[in-house]
Amino acid sequence: MIILVINSGSSSLKYQVREGDDVLAEGLVERIGEAEVPDHAAALDRVAGEVATALGGRSIDAVGHRVVHGGERFSEPVLINNEITRAIERLNPLAPLHNPAAVTGIRAITEKWPDMPQVAVFDTAFHRTLPEHAWRYAVPDELYRRFGIRRYGFHGTSHAYVARAAAELLGADTFTGIIAHLGNGASVTAVRDGRSVDTSMGFTPLEGLVMGTRSGDIDPSILLFLMREGYSEQDLDALLNRNSGLKGLSGTNDMRSVTEAAESGGDRAKLAIEVASYRLAKYVGGYHVAVGGAQALVFTAGIGENAAAFRSAVVAKLGALGLELDEERNGERSREARAISTPSSAFPVLVVPTNEEAAIAEATAGVVGTS
Secondary structure: OEEEEEEEOOOOEEEEEEEOOEEEEEEEEOOOOOOOOOOHHHHHHHHHHHHHHHHOOOOOOEEEEEEOOOOOOOOOOEEOOHHHHHHHHHOHHHOOOOHHHHHHHHHHHHHHOOOOOEEEEEOOHHHHHOOHHHHOOOOOHHHHHHHOOOOOOOOHHHHHHHHHHHHHHHOOOOOOEEEEEEOOOEEEEEEEOOEEEEEOOOOOOOOOOOOOOOOOOOOHHHHHHHHHOOOOHHHHHHHHHHOOHHHHHHOOOOHHHHHHHHHOOOHHHHHHHHHHHHHHHHHHHHHHHHOOOOOEEEEEHHHHHHOHHHHHHHHHHHHHHOOOEOHHHHOOOOOOOEEOEOOOOOOOEEEOOOOHHHHHHHHHHHHHHHO
């Protein structure tokens, strides 16, 4: 089955065409809304042309969409129809930067290929197994019932894929442990028997770890203080989502640049790495308890897979758990899933590359094949 995987942003459209494990085509259309690409329909026309050339007369069998927020309704991938599209659209207030773009992409596909099977794969779905004591906030119940204020968690497609891959690497039926998905957005998830039982991102992707431009955990009263000092809602949104995290601490959100600056003696860069690694280490310690004893700690995504120095900074803070890196293996450049800890480490530390497109394609084929 040939699957077109679509990741629609507000001004971009990323795509990949897959047949099983083979990537037949991939690309990115940017600056949607400008003269050359006025809307998502125009972007899709460009994608269709590139895909047709790559397939050489073969046709797409189905389309899988990454949808960031599935709310409480969606706990697994679903075949899209008009009602499902409207349901995703009703969740726009919970993910205003992401769900509207996904809906636009779905409708563009529907208009271009009306009979094409489409499947929505939700970033939040893997975390629907969180127990209530993990997803509840200690706020009045009315806020949950009226506004849906609770922890949802994100990066679920990646966490689910990596959990399966880690179990395979360990020779286990299911995975119990901790997965750190570290990119410009970052989250850490506690997984017990292959199921998410806690995760660092919450009502929005802002909560939790120090990220590229997001603050992660912060005292809520700071926002009240800044409002009294004249900050607007828009000011606070920009501050916490676009100007904080590594960028706020060091001046850049690029971990490679931060690492280089730290190695050259830059105090702000050193602090940024120390703050971010300390925050993650605290979560790892807590989640070791949450899963009842981890089989492994797994690093994944862009920073997790490539930033050896940051992995070292994190694990150095986890000596109380008995973790120890093999620095030579940690420093190796490889795209293969592997252990980077010493044999004497209390449990393995792994690097497992994520592949969200493969996971979306697999889920899409599964839904279409059984519909």
